[in-house]
Amino acid sequence: MQTRARSRGFWPLAAFFGLFVAFLYGPTVTIVVLSFQGPEGGLTFPMRGVSTRWFENLFETQMVGDFGGSFLRSMTLGAIVTVVTVVVSFMAGLAFRRRFPGSTALFYLAxxxxxxxxxxxxxxxxxxxxxxxxxxxxxxxxxxAHLTWTLPFGLLIMFAVFNRFSPAYEEAARDLGASPWQTIRHVVVPILLPSLIGVGLFGFTLSYDEFARSLYTAGTFNTLPLEIYGMTTNVTTPVLYALGTVTTGVSFLVIAAALGGVMLLRRRRGGG
Amino acid sequence: MKGKLAALALASPLALLLGVFLVVPIGTIVVVSFFDYDSVRIIPDFVWTNYDELLFSPITWKTYLQTLKFAAITWAICLLVGFTVAYFLAFHVASPMMQTVLFLVCTIPFWTSNIIRMISWIPFLGRNGLLNQALMSVGAIDQPLEFLLFSDFAVVLAYVHLYALFMVVPIFNSMVRIDRALVEAARDAGAGEWQVLRHVIIPLARPGIAIGSILVVAVVMGDFVTVRLMSGGQSASVGLMMVNAMSLLQYPAAAANAVVLLIVVLLMIAAMLRIVDIRKEL
Structure with missing residues (x-):
């Protein structure tokens, strides 16, 4: 790439981008700050002191319903969805490299x-x-219900990945006498591992935050987003924000772990 | 032949899951939409009353219009914002490393809870929220603006906040694939920045624009959470109408509404798909 003077459009566009990022993150930052609201404080500024009272409140079951239980269920469900999404999307991605009876119909179904x-x-x-x-x-x-949401994302990512994946690696493995299973296990999966982590990230976060698809399918016990939704209608203290801070924190941890994993894999391959 | 069988076997879990949890449920909705019901149970039957009551009610038409209005406004704003952001990322950020980082910055909120992101507007837009405080302290207004939270304005704001990314990602994806030589050629031929944008980049980004539009329109058409939370019960949407029918245990009525909604959404998408073959774009 050659370096050139920044075009006239750069700074206005950069400013617009900056505003967009502020728009995306600003409200979240506000509720994180407000979740440390003092015991007398309300849902809006000003802060009346600083405390962790609302976080403590969160773990007293009688106050805000079943936070612990719903959190555990959402984490477990997210983990199951992740595994199924990665495995099924990967298999389907392999399948879609050639035409098979019904491939077009299945694509449109997804x-x-x-x-x-x-x-x-x-x-x-x-x-x-x-x-x-x-x-x-x-x-x-x-x-x-969650899989109907995560699988299409997984499949589309696998499409994009396999479009850029050279079959030469597999041919080489086959020439060296690897069985189809060995080729997948020792060649395809290691090469595609970063993308598979990406698919897993989609699987977990989409499931962990899914509300509408859980509404009529979760049964007797709420998942976390259902619990949060219930709280929005009857909780008028910053405990709502504390919950928001905790959930968002968990999402960020998962995202950081996934991105960290991808970067680690990249580095290990020595810039390849 | 063996390869084809292997492909079928590999695709079968996906086909099975989508069959059981997408095709059969939608079939169920269609069947149930013809059922009869009273206040305590649903009665297997074949009646058109659910559709009659739905389609001849002025409330239905009003609600559909309202939902379409939300979809149109949200689509226009998302397109404007999403296109600008994608254009900046794809054409004005030179280093690929920086491009990836900024792209991720835009994507991360998508992986956090929508409901929490909606709630997080309360301290901003509320009666005593930051925006009102700021406007009052600079003397722009002397009474807090009431329309900020719990209004159609708040609903659209939340939609754009939640779904602008659906526009950014596909448009960015289309843009990074545009051959830079085309842009250079246009410049060498004397085109200004606007002309390049208008005659080179926008036509080539069209598939991304179409995919983004489909995603945004589809989510807004089916939404009920945002409308309920952000309008404070003052506005309606088709999704909300269905959920309300469900909470009254009027399953067949909700099902009939669902069928109509599905047809409307599919027709809108079919119209948009005429512009682009998505399979070619992946």
């Missing part, structure tokens, strides 16, 4: 899964379970 409104999927799965005489539960109907 795209449809992304486009059909979440509340509709939720309603449909809820009704299906009801008609089948089954009780919806977060680990059955809830899991399925």
């Amino acid at each position: 795209v449809a899964s992304l486009i059909v409104p979440s509340v509709l999927v939720s309603l449909g799965i809820g009704l299906m379970f009801r008609l089948a005489g089954l009780d919806p539960a977060w680990w059955s109907s809830g899991l399925g």
Whole structure:
């Protein structure tokens, strides 16, 4: 790339970008600050002292419903969704490298899964379970509902990945006598590992934060977003913000772990 | 032949999951939309009353119009913001490293909770929120503005906040694939920055614009959480109408509404898909 003087458009555009980032992060920063509101403080500024009272409040079950339980359920569900999304998307990605009967239909089905409104999927799965005489539960109907959201993302990422993946690696492995399974296990998976981590990140975070698709599919026990939603209607103290801070913190930890993992893999490969 | 079988086997878990948790549920909705119901149960039947009641109610039409209005306004703003951000990232940030970092900065909020991101507007927009305090302290207003939170304004603001990224990512993706030689050629031929944008970049970014538009329109059309939280119950959407019917246990009514909504969304997307073949763009 040659260096050239910045064009006239650069600074206005950079300013616009800066405003956009402030718009994205500003509100989150505010609630993080306000979650340390003093015991007398309310939902808006000014801060009346600083305390961790609202975080302590969060863990007293009677105050805000079942935070601990719903948090645990959401983490578990997120973990299951992650594993299923990575495995199933990877397999489908391998499959879609050639045409097979129904490949076009399956592709459009996956795209449809992304486009059909979440509340509709939720309603449909809820009704299906009801008609089948089954009780919806977060680990059955809830899991399925979340997968209809994470799998298309996983598949689209795998499409993009395999479009840039040279089959020469596999041919080399085959020439050296590797079985199809060995080729995948020792050649394809290691090369694509960063992308698979990316798919996993989508799987976990989308599931962990999913509300609409959980609404009619979670059954008796709430997942965390359902719990948060319930709180928005009847909690008027900064404990709401404390919850926001904790959930967002967990999301950031997961994102940081995933990105850190990808960077570590890149570095180990020596800039390759 | 063997390869084809292997591909089928590899694709089957995806097909099975989408079949069980997407196709069958939508089929169920269609079936249930013809059921009858009373205040305590649903009665298997084949009646058109759910559709009759839905389509001949002025409330339905008003709600659909309102939802379409939200979708149109949100789409226009997201397009403007998303395009500008993507254009800056793709054409004005020179180092690929910086490009990745800034792109990630835009993406990270997408991986955090939508509901929390909506709630986080309260301290900004509320009656005693930061914006009102600021406006009053500079003397621009002498009473707090009431329309900031719990209004259509707040709903659209939250939509843009949540979904502008759906526009940024596909447009950016289209833009980074534009051959820089084309831009150089246009410049050498004497085109100014605007002309390059208008005659080279926008036409080539069209697939990204179409995909972004589809995503934004689809999420807004089906939304109910944002409308409920941000309008404070003062505005309606089709999704909210369905959820309300569900909470009254009027499952067949909700199902009929769902079928109509699905048809409307699919028609809108089919119209947009005429502009672009998404499979070619991946």
